[in-house]
Amino acid sequence: MLNRFTSEYLDGLANTNFAPAPKVSGRLSSFDGLLMEAIGLTLPVGTVCRVGDAASGVEAEVIGFRNGRTIMMNLGGPAPLLPRAPVRPIGAPGEAEVGAAMLGRVVDGAGKPIDGLGPIRGAGRWPLAGKLQSPLDRGRVREPMDVGVRAINGLLTIGQGQRVGIMAGSGVGKSVLLGMMVRAAEADVVVIGLIGERSREVADFLETKVAGEARTRSVVVAVPANHSPVLRIRGALRATAIAEAFRDEGKKVLLIMDSLTRVAHAGREIGLALGEPASARGYPPSAIAMLPNLIERAGSDAHGTGSITAIYTVLADGDDGNDPVVDSARSILDGHIVLSRALAERGVYPAIDVGPSVSRVMNDIVPRVHALAARTLRRHLATYEENRDLVLMGAYRAGADPAIDAAIAYHPAIMEYVRQDADASVTLADAVEELCGVFGDA
Numbered sequence: 001m002l003n004r005f006t007s008e009y010l011d012g013l014a015n016t017n018f019a020p021a022p023k024v025s026g027r028l029s030s031f032d033g034l035l036m037e038a039i040g041l042t043l044p045v046g047t048v049c050r051v052g053d054a055a056s057g058v059e060a061e062v063i064g065f066r067n068g069r070t071i072m073m074n075l076g077g078p079a080p081l082l083p084r085a086p087v088r089p090i091g092a093p094g095e096a097e098v099g100a101a102m103l104g105r106v107v108d109g110a111g112k113p114i115d116g117l118g119p120i121r122g123a124g125r126w127p128l129a130g131k132l133q134s135p136l137d138r139g140r141v142r143e144p145m146d147v148g149v150r151a152i153n154g155l156l157t158i159g160q161g162q163r164v165g166i167m168a169g170s171g172v173g174k175s176v177l178l179g180m181m182v183r184a185a186e187a188d189v190v191v192i193g194l195i196g197e198r199s200r201e202v203a204d205f206l207e208t209k210v211a212g213e214a215r216t217r218s219v220v221v222a223v224p225a226n227h228s229p230v231l232r233i234r235g236a237l238r239a240t241a242i243a244e245a246f247r248d249e250g251k252k253v254l255l256i257m258d259s260l261t262r263v264a265h266a267g268r269e270i271g272l273a274l275g276e277p278a279s280a281r282g283y284p285p286s287a288i289a290m291l292p293n294l295i296e297r298a299g300s301d302a303h304g305t306g307s308i309t310a311i312y313t314v315l316a317d318g319d320d321g322n323d324p325v326v327d328s329a330r331s332i333l334d335g336h337i338v339l340s341r342a343l344a345e346r347g348v349y350p351a352i353d354v355g356p357s358v359s360r361v362m363n364d365i366v367p368r369v370h371a372l373a374a375r376t377l378r379r380h381l382a383t384y385e386e387n388r389d390l391v392l393m394g395a396y397r398a399g400a401d402p403a404i405d406a407a408i409a410y411h412p413a414i415m416e417y418v419r420q421d422a423d424a425s426v427t428l429a430d431a432v433e434e435l436c437g438v439f440g441d442a
Helices: 003-017 151-155 175-184 199-208 229-248 259-273 284-296 326-331 341-345 368-386 388-393 402-418 428-439
Strands: 028-030 035-039 050-051 058-066 069-074 085-089 095-098 122-125 163-168 189-195 219-222 252-258 300-302 307-315 334-340
Touching: 028 069, 035 050, 050 122, 058 229, 095 175, 095 229, 122 229, 151 368, 151 402, 151 428, 163 175, 163 368, 175 199, 175 252, 175 307, 189 199, 189 229, 189 259, 189 368, 199 219, 219 229, 229 252, 229 259, 229 284, 229 307, 259 284, 259 307, 259 326, 284 326, 368 388, 368 428, 402 428
Parallel strands: 163 307, 163 334, 189 219, 189 252, 252 307
Antiparallel strands: 028 035, 035 069, 050 058, 050 085, 058 069, 095 122, 300 307
């Protein structure tokens, strides 16, 4: 018996292809609550590490190098770390879980499910940074997309594969407008990135805006404001990577990101921690330069049927339309929808300021009669706004100017066209019919 066990055991050891591999490990040299430095460790940027022991340690991501030391950003909360705590790599950089297994799920910036439905099984892999495309691999925007909002369908028509920004100050209705568009949008898959917003909004968004059938075709990446800036940026990259993978399968994807400004704020925190100079109103160059890399990943595929229609909310700090993030996003996006605090204060919701808003692809995707009717409405609205003070003060005499008379006559119809209840949905066909019926011959 003993001889048999010994022979089998020794034979098993002899036949095992054992190749010893050393465990890479370093030591923590400095830690200020957010930024960490490790010595004795050489890892590529983006690698996730465990700092401290398994019970009381935290995760950190490598973000750079300085004077022979590896610089990491804390991904967790406070932890009882000591000087020279062990630092070990636990994850390779730059991959996101993608595919049909993600539908109906809610994950955080690290890709971990937070919906209580257990682990995600059968998911594919996609680079977090995306796959670089040639400009000629991008398809033109040719087909309109119904988003259920009358003012957008009629006056700022969005196309499949377009990138649009919703720009406004705080509390003007960006998230409510997003919810209206999510419920009515005609898309195979909806990918929602809730980046840097209030934790309360995550549950509210899921229960009121992507409930029922919409939930089964949605993927939500939620990284609230109290999470690490690295996780917030990873959340934006993860949501975009998930959308790219679905586009590669030939699906029409709607990508919602609320908000692009919080992504830039996270980049600012990291840039300032690394010692970058603050140039544009406190933003280091890397924070602004990150936005084009993120936005340019959305769009249509010239060699397939898939597309990513992206809608980003952009917070204008202090209602400043020339904020660096707003200005940078406006220059890259294919259109922008400006929300007006003045309209919101007058009870006009959604508070879309039609004048400064524009869709750069609208003339390519709508019939000529539709475009002319929208242009007529804009002309009447601009004339009214230019002479608003005169009209309200009673200084304008009717009949003095036919253009102003027409603008005054059409203004109630214009406001009624823009106004829409949050739980209502107006199809693209109905919006165009109403617009052309009133302003087609005006």
